[in-house]
Amino acid sequence: MTDDHISVLRPMSEDPSENTKSSALEHGEQNSDYAKHWTNKADQDATLPEDSIDVKDEWVGMTIYLPEPLREDLELVFREHSYECKRSADMELKKLRHYYPLIVALGLERLENTSAEDIAPLLSYLISEYE
Numbered sequence: 001m002t003d004d005h006i007s008v009l010r011p012m013s014e015d016p017s018e019n020t021k022s023s024a025l026e027h028g029e030q031n032s033d034y035a036k037h038w039t040n041k042a043d044q045d046a047t048l049p050e051d052s053i054d055v056k057d058e059w060v061g062m063t064i065y066l067p068e069p070l071r072e073d074l075e076l077v078f079r080e081h082s083y084e085c086k087r088s089a090d091m092e093l094k095k096l097r098h099y100y101p102l103i104v105a106l107g108l109e110r111l112e113n114t115s116a117e118d119i120a121p122l123l124s125y126l127i128s129e130y131e
Contacts, residue, residue: 066130067130067131069129074103078093081099
């Protein structure tokens with residue numbers, strides 16, 4: 001883990017001194033190519049993807065189990081992002097359609113760049129922080 005903190009579980013403050021809570025994904029480079037399949041810097045659009053499909057009918061569902069504090073963080077961050085999307089761009093961020101797939105895509109991309117030796121420390125961090 002590095003001293004440069006990247007918090008994926010909580011939004012980063014503009015003031016670096018306020019970012020004292022580290023995340024399970026704080027290792028690695030800060031300039032990682034987040035969500036390469038979801039965003040394209042050359043084609044940044046301020047609108048959300050079209051809602052032409054019913055995700056409950058057309059996507060594959062799955063159940064995950066999270067420690068309560070991690071689930072609470074997930075909900076809090078969703079609410080913060082949802083509020084900011086609505087306030088700044090008049091976009092309605094939907095949990096199932098937009099937010100959960102984004103969380104999974106960002107996490108998968110980050111884990112693709114994680115070495116096998118780093119998995120155990122990340123899991124230890126999660127256990128110590130959220131159980």
